[in-house]
Amino acid sequence: MPERDAVTTLRALVVDDEQEVADAYALRLRGHCDVETAYSGETALSIIDESTVDIVLLDRHMPGMSGDDVLEALVERGYYGRVVMVTAVDPGFEVLDMPFDDYLCKPVERDDIQAVVDQQRKLLAYETLGEFFSAESKRAVLAAEMNAEQRDGHDGYAATADRAQRLERRARRLLTDDSILDQFAQIEREEF
CATH class of the missing domain: 3.40.50.2300 (Response regulator)
Known part of the structure; x- marks a missing residue:
């Protein structure tokens, strides 16, 4: 990229x-x-x-x-x-x-x-990336394991999903190469 x-x-x-x-x-x-x-x-x-x-x-x-x-x-x-x-x-x-x-x-x-x-840009980008990975992995595993009704009724899930979106936008803006975000998205988090 x-x-x-x-x-x-x-x-x-x-x-x-x-x-x-x-x-x-x-x-x-x-x-x-x-x-x-x-x-x-x-x-x-x-x-x-x-x-x-x-x-x-x-x-x-x-x-x-x-x-x-x-x-x-x-x-x-x-x-x-x-x-x-x-x-x-x-x-x-x-x-x-x-x-x-x-x-x-x-x-x-x-x-x-x-x-x-x-x-400092690099350091902030990596900090943001780490926080995004943490929030998004929680959101993704719950999305894979629970139905939409269960997720939509939980305030913590909605807050985590919103936070993950904000962190992803900022990480993409700060990173000079955001391919690591695409690689992270490809990881399967659901049970087979």
């Missing part, structure tokens, strides 16, 4: 209170992924609440809501994506307890920002 165009698949958000810096990093990612910018933590959270964002590139030192505050809010909201701190704040031991996925010290070169986005 041919590789997909990354521009139509990955969604990144650059968050930095310095507009020139945010725009420069976004420019480095244009043509590499779909990218949006936010110049405050509050704006970043609004964007994430309203649309799917796969990777957040987050500055730590911002007036008002800091990057650390945004990171905490993302955890509280159950954000499902990857967070890369891109900051001039030198890391200290406090980073050991912070739930980010990577840390880059400014200034960051074009190749490095693209490389970290590619790496």
